[in-house]
Amino acid sequence: MKPSLALGAVLSAAALAAAVLSLIWMPYDITQLAIAQKLQPPSLAHWAGTDHFGRDIASMLMAGARTSLAVALVAVGIGVGVGVPLGLSAAALRGSWLDEVMMRGNDLIFAFPSLVIAILITAVFGPSATNAIIAIGIFNIPVFARVARAGALSLWTLDYIRAAQVAGKGRARISAEHILPNIANLLIVQGTIQFSLGILAEAGLSYVGLGAQPPTASWGRMLAEAQTMVTLAPHVALAPGLAIVVTVLGLNLLGDGLRDALDPRLRGRVA
Numbered sequence: 001m002k003p004s005l006a007l008g009a010v011l012s013a014a015a016l017a018a019a020v021l022s023l024i025w026m027p028y029d030i031t032q033l034a035i036a037q038k039l040q041p042p043s044l045a046h047w048a049g050t051d052h053f054g055r056d057i058a059s060m061l062m063a064g065a066r067t068s069l070a071v072a073l074v075a076v077g078i079g080v081g082v083g084v085p086l087g088l089s090a091a092a093l094r095g096s097w098l099d100e101v102m103m104r105g106n107d108l109i110f111a112f113p114s115l116v117i118a119i120l121i122t123a124v125f126g127p128s129a130t131n132a133i134i135a136i137g138i139f140n141i142p143v144f145a146r147v148a149r150a151g152a153l154s155l156w157t158l159d160y161i162r163a164a165q166v167a168g169k170g171r172a173r174i175s176a177e178h179i180l181p182n183i184a185n186l187l188i189v190q191g192t193i194q195f196s197l198g199i200l201a202e203a204g205l206s207y208v209g210l211g212a213q214p215p216t217a218s219w220g221r222m223l224a225e226a227q228t229m230v231t232l233a234p235h236v237a238l239a240p241g242l243a244i245v246v247t248v249l250g251l252n253l254l255g256d257g258l259r260d261a262l263d264p265r266l267r268g269r270v271a
Contacts, residue, residue, distance in 0.1 A: 002257050002261075005260070008249075008251065008253025009257070011247065011250025011251075011254075012247070012250040012251055015065050015069065015243075018061070018066075019062070019069045019070075022062035022065065026056075026059040026063065027046075027047070027056055028046075028058075030055050030059050030215070033054055033055065034054030037050050037054040038052050038053060038054040039052060039229070039232065039236065042235060046058065048061065048235065049233070051225070051226070051236050052225065052226075057222075057236065057240075060217050061219070061222075061239060061243050063216075064217040064218050064240065065243065065247070067129065067216055067218050067219075068202050068203065068219055068244075069199070071129055071133050071198065071199075071202040072136070072195050072196075075133050078134075078137030078141065079137055079141050079143060080140075080187065082141045082145075083140065083142065083144030083145035083146075083148065084144050084180075086102055086141070087145040087147065087150075088148050088149070088179060088180065091148070091153045091156060092152070092156070105142065109138075109142045114136075114197070114201060115205075118201055118210075121134065121135035122135055122205060122210040127205075127210040127211065128211075129202075129216060132202055132210070132211045132212065135205070136201045144187065148186075151186045152175065155182055155183070160178065161179075164178055185262035189262065192251050192254050192255035192258060195251055199251070203244050206224070207220040208224070209224070219244050220240075222236075222240035223237060
């Protein structure tokens, strides 16, 4: 196993473990305020210190991991569930009106930055974690559609696909039985990339107040609340910032490692 893949897997697993553990246990109750203990530096009692309300930052990070990973995971699920069937259909009917409409729709969405689209949607329908999921998921749809279409197009000209057509299999059945399994590696790698981008998008939306709302913990809102206290208590901003950086770095390393492991053209290269 390549070192980058191993490191990415460890960092990603750590974030996932923190999120899962927060469902059953956290060092402190993040809904309880303790103003007398506000802005305390890291210590044995509070591993990452306390914020301006006296809440334990380590507990907030664990709860924030749950929010960020859940939003990103569901958003990626929306992209895969809608985008992949669209991409496979467009490839199977290449040159048709469906293919043309999908590609022009992709171009329209890609003309705007993903965060701008997410801000527009959440601003119209209101700030919430649910609307953040919808906004990020909508942008993921054309990403996965384009990846699925590109991968499928490269396979439709191969002999075994033509043999399946001669055997009487329809385009939908060929896409499901022969095309999809052979582009799964592309989708897995793209999924890890979009997962990390989803975490960044959720943090960005929460930072500007359009993501998860109190009392739901969010790394982005923790950063927003800490921006006026950077010089007074830098640990308040450093903790969520590091959490975002480490998690996104881990997912990117995991994606790169999976790409090298799953791509036959790269397997023979020296790590």
